[in-house]
Amino acid sequence: MSKISIKKMDLYYTDFHALKNINMEIQANEITAFIGPSGCGKSTLLKSLNRMNDLVEGCRISGDILLDDEDIYDNDYDVNLLRKRVGMVFQSPNPFPMSIYDNIAYGPRTHGIKSKAKLDEIVEKSLRGGAIWDEIKDDLKKNALRVSGGQQQRICIARALAVDPEVLLMDEPTSALDPISTAKIEDLVQELKKKYTIVMVTHNMQQATRVSDKTAFFLTGEVIEFGNTEAMFSMPQDKRTEDYITGRFG
Amino acid sequence: MKKNSLEGFMKGIFILSALMSVISIVLIMYFIFAGGLPFIFEYGLKNFLLGTQWKPSNIPASYGILPMILGSIYVTIGATAIGVPIGILTATFLAKFCNDKLYKYLKPAINLMSGIPSIVYGFFGLTVIVPIMREFFGGTGMSIATASILLGIMILPTVIGMSEASIRAVPATYYEGSIALGATHERSVMKVILPAAKSGVLSSVILGIGRAIGETMAVILVAGNQPRMPKGLFKGVRTMTTNIVMEMAYAADQHREALIATAAVLFIFILIINTVFLIVKRRGEN
Ligand SMILES: Nc1ncnc2c1ncn2[C@@H]1O[C@H](COP(=O)(O)OP(=O)(O)OP(=O)(O)O)[C@@H](O)[C@H]1O
Ligand SMILES: [Mg+2]
Numbered sequence: 001m002s003k004i005s006i007k008k009m010d011l012y013y014t015d016f017h018a019l020k021n022i023n024m025e026i027q028a029n030e031i032t033a034f035i036g037p038s039g040c041g042k043s044t045l046l047k048s049l050n051r052m053n054d055l056v057e058g059c060r061i062s063g064d065i066l067l068d069d070e071d072i073y074d075n076d077y078d079v080n081l082l083r084k085r086v087g088m089v090f091q092s093p094n095p096f097p098m099s100i101y102d103n104i105a106y107g108p109r110t111h112g113i114k115s116k117a118k119l120d121e122i123v124e125k126s127l128r129g130g131a132i133w134d135e136i137k138d139d140l141k142k143n144a145l146r147v148s149g150g151q152q153q154r155i156c157i158a159r160a161l162a163v164d165p166e167v168l169l170m171d172e173p174t175s176a177l178d179p180i181s182t183a184k185i186e187d188l189v190q191e192l193k194k195k196y197t198i199v200m201v202t203h204n205m206q207q208a209t210r211v212s213d214k215t216a217f218f219l220t221g222e223v224i225e226f227g228n229t230e231a232m233f234s235m236p237q238d239k240r241t242e243d244y245i246t247g248r249f250g
Numbered sequence: 251m252k253k254n255s256l257e258g259f260m261k262g263i264f265i266l267s268a269l270m271s272v273i274s275i276v277l278i279m280y281f282i283f284a285g286g287l288p289f290i291f292e293y294g295l296k297n298f299l300l301g302t303q304w305k306p307s308n309i310p311a312s313y314g315i316l317p318m319i320l321g322s323i324y325v326t327i328g329a330t331a332i333g334v335p336i337g338i339l340t341a342t343f344l345a346k347f348c349n350d351k352l353y354k355y356l357k358p359a360i361n362l363m364s365g366i367p368s369i370v371y372g373f374f375g376l377t378v379i380v381p382i383m384r385e386f387f388g389g390t391g392m393s394i395a396t397a398s399i400l401l402g403i404m405i406l407p408t409v410i411g412m413s414e415a416s417i418r419a420v421p422a423t424y425y426e427g428s429i430a431l432g433a434t435h436e437r438s439v440m441k442v443i444l445p446a447a448k449s450g451v452l453s454s455v456i457l458g459i460g461r462a463i464g465e466t467m468a469v470i471l472v473a474g475n476q477p478r479m480p481k482g483l484f485k486g487v488r489t490m491t492t493n494i495v496m497e498m499a500y501a502a503d504q505h506r507e508a509l510i511a512t513a514a515v516l517f518i519f520i521l522i523i524n525t526v527f528l529i530v531k532r533r534g535e536n
Contacts (some may be wrong), residue, residue: 052430084432094423097446106441107431157428163431 001069003167003197004030009063011044011054018044020221022063026214031189031198033208033229034157036218037244042201045218046169049199050086051079067167074152084111086167087160093152095144095159100127100136103144103155107163122162124135130158131188150181171202174207186211205245207213209233217241279517286511289504300423300510304477306497306505313508317479321394321487322463322519324480326472328398329405329462335404335453337409338444341451344410345417346439364407372471375400380472387484392474394487401465407460412457416450417443438470449534457525463519466491490516 002025011019019041026032034042044053050140051072053059056190065072067131072082095103104123113119119217123140125131136147144155153173160168170189174182189198189211202208208215209229217238225241236242290298293313301314344356379399384391402413420443428438444451466489474486475496494509494516501509 050430054427055426055429080432080434082432083430088430090423090426090430092423094421094427095396096424096427096442106428106433110428110433110437159427159431 001077002201003027003068004062005066005069006045007064007066009048009061009065011041011048011053011062012058012060014058018221019048024216024226025201026197028197029193029195030213031193031200031211032214032216033206033212034199034201034216034218035203035208035244036224038203038240040218041221042218043171046088046171046199046201049167049169050088052083052084052088054079084163085165086169087163088167089153089156089160089168089170089173091172093149093156095152095155097140097145098141100144100147100155101140102182103159104162107159111163126162128157129161129192130154131184131191132158150177150183150184153177153181153185157185157192161192165196167197169198170198172201172203175203182207205233207236217246218245254476267306279448279464282510282514282517285507286514289507289511290514293504293508293511294320299515300367302479304493306501306508308497311505313504313511315490315508315512317477317487318490318493318512319515321473322489322491322516324394324487325397325401325469325489326459326462328483329401330455332398332402333405333458333462337406337454337458338348338413338451339409340406341413341417341454342439342444345414346435346443347533349396358443360407360410363404368465368468369471371400371404373469375468375472383484389484390474390486392472392486393482393484394473394480395483397469397473397487397489400468401462404465404468405461408431408461409454409458412454413447413451416447416454419450420446449530452530453534456523456530459519460523460527463523464491470495489520 004024004026006022006024006026009019009022010017022045030150036042047053047068048061048065051071053061061073067082067086071077082136082212096106098106101123104126105119108119108122113122124133124137127136132151133152137153139147144152147155153176157168157173173189174185177185186207189200192198193213200212213230215229215232217224217232217240218234219240225236225238227237232241233245236245298313298315299319300316301312302316303312303314304317305312340360344353344360348356376398379396380391383393383399384389385394387393387395424442424446425438427443429435433441469489470492473492474488475488475492476486477488477493480487490512494512497505498509
């Protein structure tokens with residue numbers, strides 16, 4: 001059984017048909033990459049998976065998205081619980097303007113954990129999970145905005161891990177970062193897939209080949225091709241996929 | 251050539267206009283301190299600031315303004331205690347909970363509040379709040395509490411306006427980050443957005459304090475104005491501003507100088523408040 005399955009899904013922003021008949025099975029403990037030119041709907045599909053699209057006025061969805069076989073757009077589905085289970089890391093790091101500790105503890109507190117000892121434990125575990133504990137363990141009281149962009153992004157990953165999610169959605173998590181921070185996050189993502197299911201949008205073909213197991217190629221709201229990353233990059237089935245991935249590399 | 255001279259002329263006008271405000275503030279400072287300081291030196295700073303008796307018609311007269319300093323401080327604290335929580339909650343509501351339809355009516359209403367002359371607020375206080383206070387707490391109904399309530403209402407537009415702007419200025423990414431962790435809208439607003447706006451909110455509070463401490467015409471109608479040490483929340487009180495207005499018309503000589511010196515003290519309070527405001531604002535910007 002797949003972790004997430006998307007069936008005949010269509011999405012409209014008011015009158016604009018942004019996603020067309022999407023069908024996709026996302027497997028647990030794999031990294032699925034979304035690639036495609038700008039404006040083709042990668043972020044839109046990603047945000048549909050934790051219903052962040054609910055915040056967009058005029059956004060309508062038809063079809064089904066199932067998480068562990070349950071329809072997440074069902075009327076009685078608890079959307080806050082969904083977002084706890086399906087965490088998200090944004091394109092540009094967005095730590096809250098508070099201490100690193102409070103950033104990480106925010107999620108667990110939201111979900112009812114009050115004990116200081118328990119929070120301490122979660123904070124350390126999450127920061128370790130985000131591969132940033134060693135760098136900042138003595139600065140937990142420091143404002144999270146006062147560390148480098150790469151560190152901020154790993155704090156955001158740690159923050160997402162702190163609510164013990166099952167799936168992690170990452171929208172171009174390294175596009176705002178330097179190569180060294182990018183490499184760190186790529187390594188981290190490899191590590192994280194042992195425990196989590198990861199869906200990642202990227203503009204960087206090499207990144208997709210380096211980190212992902214499956215790749216979906218998007219074009220103007222449609223998924224043109226979806227399959228094993230290696231196979232897709234060595235033998236694209238669709239001419240348009242081939243044009244896109246080769247075009248990128250010249 | 252012609253264009254240049256016109257530009258130069260306009261530039262001169264701009265500089266002159268800018269200078270006007272600087273000149274006025276310098277003139278005001280000069281007038282107040284030149285008029286007030288000699289008296290303070292003559293009467294003694296300590297006697298003036300810490301004296302508990304204000305009896306200009308006694309012989310010899312006593313000019314202690316501690317009752318009025320405390321009066322101003324108490325009504326300002328009271329106004330803050332009432333106006334600030336209501337103001338911040340209103341601002342939060344306007345920025346994050348209110349639907350467009352309601353907003354269309356609420357926002358202009360609040361803007362209008364800041365345009366209402368303070369004497370009108372005073373009348374409202376006198377005819378509405380004073381009788382209610384008299385009913386519930388006895389006495390004349392004119393008291394620290396009454397003045398605080400009225401001033402609390404009067405500072406609302408100041409607190410709301412600036413707080414709302416700073417709440418709206420918080421980047422949407424903070425909100426999204428919180429929602430994405432499974433937090434509700436309410437929690438995201440109260441625990442992430444509002445704290446992120448705190449320097450702007452604090453600035454609005456300081457501006458509100460400045461407005462409350464300087465208010466005169468409304469206070470004069472509802473505070474009772476007794477020049478004695480404040481005796482309790484529901485007893486009458488006189489503030490520095492009302493002290494000046496009530497007696498300036500007939501004061502002469504030393505009495506008049508004592509009133510100008512009161513204005514100087516008030517001026518220093520305002521300077522302190524504005525300095526704190528600037529510090530808070532600058533800290534928020536960094
Ligand atoms: N809130 C919105 N309201 C209306 N249209 C939107 C909204 N968000 C996105 N769109 C449109 O939907 C389409 C897909 O946008 P989306 O952000 O998913 O693209 P993307 O593939 O993530 O692009 P990029 O690589 O530039 O991030 C675009 O044409 C965009 O203009
Ligand atoms: Mg995008």
